[in-house]
Amino acid sequence: MFRYVLPLVVPVSLAFLLSACGHDEPVPVAVRPAMVVKPQPSAQAMDSYPGEVRARFEPDLAFRIGGKVSRRLVEEGQRVKANQALAELDPEDVRLQLEATRAQVAAAEANLNLVRAERDRYKTLLDRQMVSRSQYDNAENLYRSGAARLKQIKAEFDVANNQASYSVLRAPQDGVVARRSVEVGQVVSAGQTVFTLATDGEREVLISLPEQGFGRFKIGQPVSVELWSQPDQLFSGRIRELSPSADPKSRTFAARVAFTAGSVPAELGQSARVFIQTADKVSLSVPLSALTAENGATYVWVVNANNTLKKVPVRVGAFGEKSVPVLEGLGPDDWVVAAGVHVLLDGQQVRPVDRSNRVVNLAAKE
Incomplete structure (x- = not known):
């Protein structure tokens, strides 16, 4: 019985298989990447x-006072931070000057206390009419002179105190030491360039x-x-x-x-x-690998905003080492395929990428 049934089953099975194969979805074609570039001004x-x-x-850094360089804390090419110490002067001279000015402040304060007490005493005697007015005015003038002298000495002390801090040269901001102009032991004057700082930014x-x-x-x-x-x-x-x-x-x-x-x-x-x-009108250039020829004509592949290819005829000039000037046929905003042009087809869909293999959004760059 099976001998008679088998010839009937096989054709029916084949028919079902063929019908099933006929309903398979077509395999999608992979979109190939294409390296694109923009035409550049011709080197000619x-x-x-x-x-x-x-x-x-690039500010030149210098000490605000003169002196002998005792320490150099950074090297040329070294990165520094804002307020970092770069070099130091021998602090002995400025320290002695500061001490001398501090002593003058103390002397001026003592003198002011003395003339103040003398003025107050003359004021009491003047009220009792035991001294003349001119004697009291003389004591008052001595007091005012002592007060002014103390104010002057305190200002000089502030200057000396600032100069003591000026013996350390600090970076005004972050950057790199671009040039060094002094060595340890060298005597520099105020304002003489010590370092040149290349600031960040x-x-x-x-x-x-x-x-x-x-x-x-x-x-x-x-x-x-x-x-x-x-x-x-x-x-x-x-x-x-x-x-x-x-x-x-x-x-x-x-x-x-x-x-x-x-x-x-x-x-x-x-x-x-x-x-x-060098000229008002500059021709564009493309890489040599972007050119293709057919029937004696020269073409390039231009990628449209919808990522499809179009073969564009161009007129080129003298070939260079890596590029060729395009005299007619291209605009500065066109995107041109720069590699693999011999395997492309007109109207083909591509995925444009740059030289670093990053996807290029042509619509956004239009």
């Missing part, structure tokens, strides 16, 4: 100047500008800054300060460039390069 239209990362504020780039064409540089002029520790990233900045005179040795003008890009990972002493526009 930019002048570059090497520079060094410096602190926005804003960082800038110090560059030197040549004499030729110096007039085209203006305070507030926008620039781009590249840190040598991060060569693939440009930070926006502006010229904050221009020296009014040239350095007598190098014949260059010092300029300070402030960052305008918010938080920038710039550390003191790092090398940097500042790019300044």
Whole structure:
């Protein structure tokens, strides 16, 4: 019996299996990541100047009195806190001066007590008409002179007391000792620079500008800054300060460039390069890896706000070492795929990321 039933069961089972397979949901296609960059100003239209990362504020620290340096408590490059002692002078001279002034205060107080008692005695005698008015006025003047003398000596004592505290040089705020100018045993005068402090806070780039064409540089002029520790990233900045005179040795003008890009990972002493526009109209550039060619035409892949790809034809200039200028076809706000362009398709959905593999929200950056 089973011989006759089996041929009927097998086709029916196969039919059920096929019908079940027909209702399977399609496997979703994974959205591939795509590294994107914005076109940068072409290096052919930019002048570059090497520079060094410096602190926005670099006060020169000095003793307010002169003397012999007895102790140096910090080294160059050391981080210090506000009110931390940096160096000390030999306190013997200021201590002796303070003691001498204290003795003068005691003498002035004793003299004031004496002339006060003398004045009071003359006042009693004047009331009894036993002394003349002129004698009493003389005693009164001596009392007033003694009171003024005591006030003067107390002020001198306060000055001497302050000078005793000036024998210790302290940091006005947090920062790093950028330069040291004295050694232990050296005699310094009041106001002579002992340390230069690079205070915590804003960082800038110090560059030197040549004499030729110096007039085209203006305070507030926008620039781009590249840190040598991060060569693939440009930070926006502006010229904050221009020296009014040239350095007598190098014949260059010092300029300070402030960052305008918010938080920038710039550390003191790092090398940097500042790019300044040379023409009114600057062509854009993209990495060489962003280009693709088809039928003799050059294209780049632009990511739209909805994270889809679009092949855009461009006209490029002479190829550089790492980038190529784009003369036509791109805008400064476009996002271009910078790697893996040979496997992309028009209209393909992607997940844009930056060079650090962080997701880029194109809609928010538009």
